[in-house]
Amino acid sequence: MELKKYQRKVLSAVREYAHLTVELGTGGAAYDRLLAQDGLRPGKDDIRPYADDVNGAPRVCVKVPTGGGKTYIAANALRTLTDELRVDTKAVVWLVPRKEILRQTLRQLRNPAHPLRMAIDRDFSHRVEILDKEDGLMGRGLNASSVEGQLTLFVLSYDSFKNKDGRRAYAENSSLVALTNYQKAQGEAVEVAGADDTALITALAGMHPIVVVDESHHAKSSLSLEMLRNLNPRFVLELTATPSAKSNVIARVSAQELKAEEMVKLPVIVYRRDGKTEVVQDAIMLRRRLEQIAEINEQKTGHYIRPIVLLQAERKDADNAETFRKLKAKLVDAGIPEEHIAIRTGNVDELGNVDLMSRGCPIRYVITVEALSEGWDCPFAYVLATVANKSSRTSVEQLVGRVLRQPYAQHAKSGSLNTSYVLTSSADFNETIDQVVAGLNGAGFSKRDVLASIESDDPNKTSGPVPVQGILDELAHHAENNDTEVFEGADDFDDLTIALPDENEKLPDNGSTESVPDSIDDMIRASETAEAVCAQSAKDNTDTLLGGTTGMGDDMNTFRIRDTVADTVRSLRIPRYRLEQQAGLFSDLDDTEGELFDRDSLLEHFMLAKIGTEDIRLDAMHVADAKQIDISNDSELKVRNLSDAQRRGMKELFARDSNEGRRRSAKLDLPNLMSPQVQKLYGAHGLKSFINRVVDQMSDDELEGYLDNASAYAAIISQAIKDKADAFRVREFDVERRRGDIIITPEYAFPSSVYLPNPLTTLDRTLYEAEDGGMNELELQMADSLANCEGVIWWHRVVERRKGEFYINGFINHYPDFLAMTRSGRLFVIETKGEQLKNDDSRDKLRLGNQWASDAGPNYQYFMVFGNSPMDIDGAYSFATFKSDFLNHL
Incomplete structure (x- = not known):
């Protein structure tokens, strides 16, 4: 091979x-x-x-x-x-x-x-x-x-x-x-x-x-x-x-490489039907039509293909009876030969060691429940039809990968034999699509390999398959124009009436379906068109994908902005702060836009040598707190720990040194316990001066305890410097804003795609084809509420410090958790907070968020949302209040 x-x-x-x-x-x-x-x-x-x-x-x-x-x-x-x-x-x-x-x-x-x-x-x-x-x-x-x-x-x-x-x-x-x-x-x-x-x-x-x-x-x-x-x-x-x-x-x-090399049947097309009868009926008719096409294909290629349907039933009905056996009996009663049907569940295996690809094998229907054993990879499986109740949570996720393999790793002459089909009567079609996508994700594919279709009541509207991102509009149209009551059939399949297709009806020798205008042949024609587009796209992309050494530069985990919302963000520029640039002697008068504001520029006039040290405490309680911070908090001011050799050497020196000698040693050692970032940010000279003054005011007891607590002392001093620098940034930011040195301008544009190692594809109204799935419980509640809010056009989960991500660039760099565009044209900027996070950091974020929203204008609103009890500051809300007072009124 x-x-x-x-x-x-x-x-x-x-x-x-x-x-x-x-x-x-x-x-x-x-x-x-x-x-x-x-x-x-x-x-x-x-x-x-x-x-x-x-x-x-x-x-x-x-x-x-x-x-x-x-x-x-x-x-x-x-x-x-x-x-x-x-x-x-x-x-x-x-x-x-x-x-x-x-x-x-x-x-x-x-x-x-x-x-x-x-x-x-x-x-x-x-x-x-x-x-x-x-x-x-x-x-x-x-x-x-x-x-x-x-x-x-x-x-x-x-x-x-x-x-x-x-x-x-x-x-x-x-x-x-x-x-x-x-x-x-x-x-x-x-x-x-x-x-x-x-x-x-x-x-x-x-x-x-x-x-x-x-x-x-x-x-x-x-x-x-x-x-x-x-x-x-x-x-x-x-x-x-x-x-x-x-x-x-x-x-x-x-996936494009596999499609281009004729290894898989893509795209997967998902069809919605009104009930179990329609699902089974269409699955039988579709399989028969595919077999007729396969017979013509064999005449041209010599490849024998016998299309198989996977019928997914529930394990038990209300009377605790096995529904898959009832379904098999129903199919046999309708005239399908019993030898054409096999059951394969966890307890029943009628496949055994059967060679499904053998010309002598009669099996055309395999009834299962939730999963076939791994390794079951018969490429003759073409159709997955789920006949579980509409309210059932039975998942197609574990089965969809079983219909992907291409027979003989070679494209058939008809595109309908290069495509996979899923039929469902689920009451929640979007949920079924999510399950199909999840199943494809588990097989290494993505949402882009799925098309979806529902039957439309509008005779002027094409009901062919479309990318799954566009199916929501189809569903809305379908719901608005269909007043019939959804009937939930009985588990015993008494309502299942199967009419077999005419076994004598044959296709023309060229395989054309143009003369047969029924819905099944509409499916066939639509699948051929969709497959041709998919194959061409795979061909167009393959040379690029094969160009690298590893293929690691491809877009398997890259998700684009959804087509249905692309127009709402194409010209959107979210305001951010900039430094006002005055035209100077050698500057271009037409180039005075200024540079994006960076909070560290606020420290230009921060003179550490002039900052007071009188509030720094090195008593036992503060030292214990500093040790805990040093161990558990990954702050930007990292402290270096002493090695055992350094500690032993210092102990020997300290044992025979005077207090003044010990102070000199501490002054020399403490700067070395600070990270290079601290020295670069605040300046080596200013840092040394500040530390010298701290050591000079140390008591004899504090000096005595220095050796065993050197890292803790450094952590306390580092935190004190950070607190003073942060307070200076807040004051300076306010002054420079009022003075006009810092201005706000429309600046941020969303990147056309994002890389997500942990994609979430199951929620609606996302900005991108997927959003980041690394969320806690409160964040997931917020995401779900935004996804189900009719007044929201799209929402986006902000990933902190990801390259190209939005953040409010003020006296802190604040990455809010969510952005949501409303139908009224307002952008909601939302930060979620657990009850334990009512601290100075939250106050700083809320203060900056409110200021930014005020500067940005009436189309921008900032919210800080707590699980239950919010902080007593304007702009802070409980989750319930935010949902009832804002989302429910959009």
Whole structure:
């Protein structure tokens, strides 16, 4: 099987990273160097710094969406890694999350005709041994000569070394004595905590294996991490569609690349129907039409395709009966042959070892509930139809990924066979869409790969699929023009009346559907159009996406401003403060706009040497408070701690020094305990003068306690300086504003897109296609209220200190939590506060927010919203009051 372009890109990144680990000596340095080749800086650019948590072993991740061939990439990476890492003992531990995938992976790797095994045999000259846990415990294929002369590949589950059964891998094992003794003689033996020196885990650790972690998002627990460490890996390669926050991602594949390489059926089109009968009826008719198209496609390509419908039922009805069995009986009663239907749930498996892709397999309908086992990846699945009650919370999230794989990894001649379909009768269509999007997110895709459609009562209005961002207007129109009562059918499917399509009706030889104007063929024609657009977009983007070394510069986690609200922000400029620039002798008279105001400019006349020190206290209570602050508060004024060597040396000096000598030592040492940022901000001379005056006024007892509290003394002094500087900023800001040196002008424009490592896609009326999901309970309540407020056009969650984010640039830099545009054209700027945050910081933010709103004009309003009891200051409200007095009146 030939490697796809994006697969070669990923393998190239893996090869380059492995090479760099040898050249540079550490995984972290190699990670930084590799990403720098794409112009990225770990720790900045929204790229997390390298996480070194497996005893120094290089540990990296490749992100490949479902259907992208992650395991094939891993199989092809093994020779690359053994060569670049200069491995003598070629040992690999291949970890998988579940028993179903364990059995599947073993079956594939032990099959000489399977592409995974063929790739490995090619690269290792057929000198390959595939072992499972029982093989390892029995010592089969494990001796000194075999492990040196071949690739020894263990396929294990994450639970192989956990629970009671997993402890067998830590027990004494006479079958492995020869191998572990050989490892000891070669100096390769490794001690594993809690394991016998002849145990399987010890033998594996002594082989210093390369570890492949398939579906690595399942291996996030501390036990999983401990297991990795115990394996003593030489290198860890993770594969997943959804990396965890701590994954060191070195290569990323986009949905566009998969579509362009004909690996997946995109877009996914979601259709709303009025009830269960319509869902089942249309699913049957759509599947039949797709099969007719597939027969014509086979005549042209030779590829056999038998489209399958996944029917999602509820587990039990009100009488505690299994609804999936009732649904199967209903289908059989309607005339569908029983052998065409299979049930696959947690307790019932009528699929067994059936080869769904075989021409002799009759199955065309699979009834399930919430999830099929991982590893179920039949590319013949085309339609997901949910027939749960309209009020049911049964989720389609776990199933949508099962209809994505493209048969034969090759586009069919008809676009309708390159598309996935979801049919639902959910009362909350938007919720269903959110579930579909969440399911696609979990498979490595995004909201952009989903289209949605509802039937319109307006004969002049096209009811074809549209991007999900535009479906809300469709739903509103549908609701306004449909007065029929929603009927909630019974769980026993008594209301389900199925009329089968005419089995004798055939399409023309060219596959055209133009002569058949029913709703199903409308769906087919619409899907062909949508697929053509999707395919062209993927083609247009692929060259750019493949241009980088790693693909890390793509937009998989980048979200654009929604099309439906783009016009409201295109010309919007939110006021911010600027320094008024007067025209001078050498300045351009037409260039007097001034620069964006920076609060540190207020300290231009702040003379620390002239600031009083009389209010600084170094008594026991203040010292204890300072120690607590020093430990727990990540303030901008960081204090350096003394090393043990410095402390011992100072104690010796202090023991034989006079009080004056001790004061001199403190004056010399305290500036060095301050951060360089403090010295730069306030000036080394002014800082030294201030500290000298503080030390001069220290009592003998305070001086005596200095050595044991040096960092605490520095923290107290730093905080005192900060408090005085902050008070100076407030006064100076007010003076410069009144004097006209600081002005407010329309300045801030929203960036067209944002990067979100933690996107929230389930709320309505967002400014971007997603908003940041890292919110506490009160913030989520606010977001939900804004999302459900008819008077709000859009809302945006502000992420503090993100590059390009809005903040009020006054005497403090204030990043409010939310911005919300109302239909009346006013911008609400909202800061939320928990009850414990009624402090000086909140007062400063409220004071600045009120001042900014007053300066900005009547179209801007500032609110500080508390959970219950607000501060007694104008502009502060409880959440309930804000909602009732403001949101409910928009």
